[in-house]
Amino acid sequence: MTYDQLKQTALIQFAQLGYEGASLTVIANEVGIKKQSIYTHFKSKDDLYIQTFLDATDCEIDFVKQFVQDHQSKTLKDVLFRFLTEYLNRFEHNDNMKFFMRTSFYPPVQHEEVIKTGSNKFVDRLESLFTALFEQNSDELRNDVTAETAALAFLTMLDGLLVELIYGIPERLQKRSKQSWFVYWQGIRKESGE
Amino acid sequence: MTYDQLKQTALIQFAQLGYEGASLTVIANEVGIKKQSIYTHFKSKDDLYIQTFLDATDCEIDFVKQFVQDHQSKTLKDVLFRFLTEYLNRFEHNDNMKFFMRTSFYPPVQHEEVIKTGSNKFVDRLESLFTALFEQNSDELRNDVTAETAALAFLTMLDGLLVELIYGIPERLQKRSKQSWFVYWQGIRKESGE
DNA sequence: GATTACCTTACGACCGTTCGGAAGGTGGTT
DNA sequence: AACCACCTTCCGAACGGTCGTAAGGTAATC
Numbered sequence: 001m002t003y004d005q006l007k008q009t010a011l012i013q014f015a016q017l018g019y020e021g022a023s024l025t026v027i028a029n030e031v032g033i034k035k036q037s038i039y040t041h042f043k044s045k046d047d048l049y050i051q052t053f054l055d056a057t058d059c060e061i062d063f064v065k066q067f068v069q070d071h072q073s074k075t076l077k078d079v080l081f082r083f084l085t086e087y088l089n090r091f092e093h094n095d096n097m098k099f100f101m102r103t104s105f106y107p108p109v110q111h112e113e114v115i116k117t118g119s120n121k122f123v124d125r126l127e128s129l130f131t132a133l134f135e136q137n138s139d140e141l142r143n144d145v146t147a148e149t150a151a152l153a154f155l156t157m158l159d160g161l162l163v164e165l166i167y168g169i170p171e172r173l174q175k176r177s178k179q180s181w182f183v184y185w186q187g188i189r190k191e192s193g194e
Numbered sequence: 195m196t197y198d199q200l201k202q203t204a205l206i207q208f209a210q211l212g213y214e215g216a217s218l219t220v221i222a223n224e225v226g227i228k229k230q231s232i233y234t235h236f237k238s239k240d241d242l243y244i245q246t247f248l249d250a251t252d253c254e255i256d257f258v259k260q261f262v263q264d265h266q267s268k269t270l271k272d273v274l275f276r277f278l279t280e281y282l283n284r285f286e287h288n289d290n291m292k293f294f295m296r297t298s299f300y301p302p303v304q305h306e307e308v309i310k311t312g313s314n315k316f317v318d319r320l321e322s323l324f325t326a327l328f329e330q331n332s333d334e335l336r337n338d339v340t341a342e343t344a345a346l347a348f349l350t351m352l353d354g355l356l357v358e359l360i361y362g363i364p365e366r367l368q369k370r371s372k373q374s375w376f377v378y379w380q381g382i383r384k385e386s387g388e
Numbered sequence: 389g390a391t392t393a394c395c396t397t398a399c400g401a402c403c404g405t406t407c408g409g410a411a412g413g414t415g416g417t418t
Numbered sequence: 419a420a421c422c423a424c425c426t427t428c429c430g431a432a433c434g435g436t437c438g439t440a441a442g443g444t445a446a447t448c
Contacts, residue, residue, distance in 0.1 A: 002393075018300060020214035024438065036439080037394050045438065105360050106212060106296060119361065145377065152370045153377035160354030166299050167313065176346045183339065183347035187381030196427080218404065230405085231428045239404065 003041045005031045010052050015099035019049055019108040050114055056100045057118040061125050063090070068129050076137040077185065080154065084181060087158065088173070091165045101162065126155060142190050150188045157184050197235045199225045204246050209293035213243055213302040244308055250294045251312040255319050257284070262323050270331040271379065274348065278375060281352065282367070285359045295356065320349060336384050344382045351378050 009030045013022040024045055028035040042048040067086065071079045091097050104119035134147035141150055157180050164173045203224045207216040218239055222229040236242040261280065265273045285291050298313035328341035335344055351374050358367045 017303070018212055018214060020212065021302070023436080025436080033393090034395065035437095036396085039439075040393055102300060105357075106300065108215070109211070116362075120363070123361070123366075142380070145380070149373040149376060152373045156354035156358070156370050156374040157350060158354065159357035160350035160352065163299075163353035163357060164350070167317070168310075169314070172317075176350050179343040179346045180350040182343060183378060183381035185381075186336070186339070187377035187379075217402085219402080227427090228429055230407095230430080233405075234427055 002031060002033065002037075006038060006041055006048065007052050007055060010048050011056065011099050012095050014049065014052065015095050015102055018102065018106070024048075046111065049108075050111060052099070053103055053111075053115060053118060056096050056103070057122055059096045060100050060122055064126060064129060068133065076133070076140050077189075079133065080185075081181065084158065084161070084177065088161055088165060088177065091162065101166075123155075127151060130154060140190055141188055145188050153184065153187070157181075196225065196227065196231075200232060200235055200242065201246050201249060204242050205250065205293050206289050208243065208246065209289050209296055212296065212300070218242075240305070243302075244305060246293070247297055247305075247309060247312060250290050250297070251316055253290045254294050254316055258320055258323060262327065270327070270334050271383075273327065274379075275375065278352065278355070278371065282355055282359060282371065285356065295360075317349075321345060324348060334384055335382055339382050347378065347381070351375075 006027065009027050010022070013027050013030075016022075024038055025035045027048075028038055038048065042051065067083060068079075071082060074082070091101075100119075100122075103115055104122075107115035130151035131147050134141065134150045138147055141147070161173065161177050161180065164176050200221065203221050204216070207221050207224075210216075218232055219229045222232055232242065236245065261277060262273075265276060268276070285295075294313075294316075297309055298316075301309035324345035325341050328335065328344045332341055335341070355367065355371050355374065358370050
């Protein structure tokens with residue numbers, strides 16, 4: 001279906017070039033139609049853009065929900081580390097995530113409101129999912145580390161590693177994620193000594 | 195001097211709207227000249243852009259160098275926490291940093307090379323400055339945490355908080371920075387118990 | 389007959405860029 | 419002091435190009 005193809009192609013173009021950088025002509029050609037035919041499916045470029053964004057938001061939320069659901073039986077350390085790995089890996093192979101991040105970071109001014117609302121929805125979801133996870137395993141946490149603290153510190157570390165992903169130097173990412181994870185885990189776990 | 199005003203205004207516009215989003219007409223008008231007059235001072239929009247970027251890179255490096263120099267006498271914990279605070283604070287009042295980050299994250303495709311080189315220069319500088327700092331105070335670190343580990347984990351946390359800054363919700367940043375810092379410090383420091 | 393998907397043609401607005409020339413300042417020559 | 423040549427800074431006019439968008443037509447489908 002052309003409608004979906006358009007959103008899919010727009011996703012890639014917007015992720016790569018941003019809102020202003022992407023051109024409807026290119027998007028249409030990539031799909032195999034003329035630029036003007038886009039207007040059969042979307043009111044405007046802005047319409048196409050926010051439609052794509054709303055889809056992307058749902059997709060991101062689904063990913064996280066699915067992940068937590070799939071790994072409930074694992075140990076805390078295992079879930080966290082797997083999420084870290086899989087999430088970072090996802091970035092490189094998933095345009096949806098790239099688009100969502102770029103849009104969340106630097107939305108076109110005329111859509112700041114809508115986009116902030118969407119990305120906040122995502123972040124809130126992330127925070128509550130992870131806080132719940134830590135609450136379930138609070139016996140593994142240091143006494144002075146609350147579930148919320150562990151969750152927010154984890155997500156902050158994750159964001160920091162995403163930045164490294166954007167920079168795009170694999171070796172540095174590798175080093176940073178290994179070392180950050182080590183320090184983080186030492187910072188929240190109950191026992192001292194390996 | 196018009197030349198400097200142009201770079202200054204371009205910095206703000208590029209930081210706010212990105213390369214493609216910013217318009218030479220607007221930049222010129224803001225300075226009080228006509229668009230065509232820009233070409234007296236710069237060969238092209240691209241020229242103006244990368245000139246601005248090179249300046250911004252130097253400015254960022256200077257800031258970090260200056261900071262480390264100014265705080266050498268302080269304790270490790272003090273220096274780190276102050277840097278955290280001051281760096282985050284800087285973002286909100288300093289367009290140079292906003293521009294540098296946006297450009298580093300999402301450079302226009304035709305300048306990816308130049309910009310990656312510049313931002314790597316900055317990151318390398320950051321890493322070596324902080325690694326050196328931790329080496330000087332390695333007696334405060336856990337035995338299984340090297341200076342490099344402490345440095346990279348710190349910088350990753352910093353990047354993560356910058357992401358929160360970009361999102362732009364002050365309360366969430368406040369919470370995250372407090373909790374991340376707590377976990378980080380527990381993760382690297384030698385003694386256990388407050 | 390109504391609707392849907394796509395096309396062709398064309399529009400106005402703005403983009404970055406070029407060129408030629410006006411205005412003003414500087415320094416050297418007479 | 420007066421002139422001239424030169425340079426810098428700026429602007430008016432205009433260029434080609436791309437942008438997003440509009441209207442209207444043509445097949446195919448239901």
